[in-house]
Amino acid sequence: MLDSLAHGARTLLQFELTPAQLAAFQTYADELREWNEKFNLTAIKDPEGIQIKHFLDSLSILKVLPSSSVARSGPSSFVDVGTGAGFPGLPLKIVYPDIQLTLVEATGKKVKFCEHVIAKLNLQGVTVIKARVEEIGHNPAHRERYDWVVARAVAEMSTLAEYLLPLVKRGGRAIAQKGSGAPGETQTATGAVKRLGGELERLVPVELPGIAETRYLVVFKKIAATPTAYPRRTGIPTKTPLV
Numbered sequence: 001m002l003d004s005l006a007h008g009a010r011t012l013l014q015f016e017l018t019p020a021q022l023a024a025f026q027t028y029a030d031e032l033r034e035w036n037e038k039f040n041l042t043a044i045k046d047p048e049g050i051q052i053k054h055f056l057d058s059l060s061i062l063k064v065l066p067s068s069s070v071a072r073s074g075p076s077s078f079v080d081v082g083t084g085a086g087f088p089g090l091p092l093k094i095v096y097p098d099i100q101l102t103l104v105e106a107t108g109k110k111v112k113f114c115e116h117v118i119a120k121l122n123l124q125g126v127t128v129i130k131a132r133v134e135e136i137g138h139n140p141a142h143r144e145r146y147d148w149v150v151a152r153a154v155a156e157m158s159t160l161a162e163y164l165l166p167l168v169k170r171g172g173r174a175i176a177q178k179g180s181g182a183p184g185e186t187q188t189a190t191g192a193v194k195r196l197g198g199e200l201e202r203l204v205p206v207e208l209p210g211i212a213e214t215r216y217l218v219v220f221k222k223i224a225a226t227p228t229a230y231p232r233r234t235g236i237p238t239k240t241p242l243v
Contacts, residue, residue: 002026005051008209013062017095024094024121025055031117032085039109041085052208057215058088059095060206061150061175064217076100079146081133081163082154086114088177089150093123101126102142104133137166137231144169144225152177157185158192158241161220162231165196168222174198175219182216192242197224 002022009015017025029050036045044053076099080089083103093101103126105111111130118126129136136142149164149172157176164174178185186203193199198220206215231237 002029002051002055004048004209005055008052008056009059012056012207012209013059015059015062015095021094025091027120028086028090028094028117029055031113031120035113035116039113041110041113048210052210054085054087055091057177057206057208058091058152060208060215061088061092061177061217062095063206064175064202064204064219065148077146078102078148078150079104079142079167081149081151081167082106083114084110084152086117088152090114090117090123090126092150093126094121097123097125099125102146103128104131104136106130106132132234133163133167134231134234134237137163142167144222147172149174150177151175153179155238156241157182157189157218158243159237161189161193161196161198162237162242165193165198165220165222166226166231168198168220170197170222170225172222173201173219174222175217178216178218180213180215182218186218189242193220195227195242196230197222197226199223 002025006017009017035041078099079102081104083089083105089101089103103114111128114128143166146167149167151160151164154160160176168174201221202219204217
C-alpha cells in the first residue's frame with residue numbers, strides 16, 4: 001500500500017491518485033527495490049523513502065504546471081535530463097499519460113532500468129536516450145524542441161541552466177528541482193540564465209512530509225534563442241560554470 005504517496009499527493013498537491021495509478025507506482029517501487037539489489041541504482045531503498053523522496057518529490061512539479069496539465073491534457077513535449085532511475089519523468093508520465101516524454105541518461109544500467117519499467121507499465125510515448133546532455137543540446141532533433149525541460153538535483157544552477165535551456169523552445173519552461181540552497185544558487189546564476197536565453201519566472205518552496213529540508217522548484221522561462229556556442233563540450237559546464 002502506498003498510503004504516504006496517496007496522502008501526500010492529496011494534501012500537498014490537491015491531486016487524487018487513481019487506483020490504477022497507485023498500482024503502477026507499486027509496480028515501479030517493487031521493480032526499483034529488486035533492481036537495486038543488483039545494480040545500486042539509488043541510495044534511497046526503503047519503501048517510505050521511495051514513496052516520499054522519489055515519487056512524491058517527482059510529482060511536486062504539479063505545483064508549477066498550468067491548470068490544463070492538472071486536467072490531464074498535459075504539456076505536449078517533456079524531457080527529463082539526467083533522469084537516473086526515471087525521476088521525475090516516469091512518475092509524471094504515470095499521472096499524465098498523454099505527454100510525449102523523453103528521458104536522457106548517460107549511465108547504461110539506469111537506461112536499462114528505465115526501459116524495463118516503461119515496458120512493465122506499458123507506457124506509450126516515452127523515448128529513452130543514452131547520451132550526455134551536452135551532446136543532445138546540439139542535436140537539431142532536440143535543440144529548442146521541448147515545451148518543458150526538467151531535472152532533479154543534477155548540478156549547480158549555472159551548470160544546470162547550460163544543460164537545460166538549450167533544449168527549451170522559446171516560450172517554454174525549464175524546471176530545476178533543488179534543495180535548500182536554491183535561492184542563493186539561483187541568484188548567482190542570473191547572468192548565466194540571461195546569456196542562455198532564459199529568465200527566472202518562479203521560485204516555489206516544497207515541503208515534503210517528514211523531510212526537514214525545504215526543497216524548491218525553480219522555473220525559468222525561455223525568452224530568446226540560446227547562442228549556438230552553448231552547451232559547451234562535455235565536462236566544461238561543470239568545470240567552468242557560466243557567470
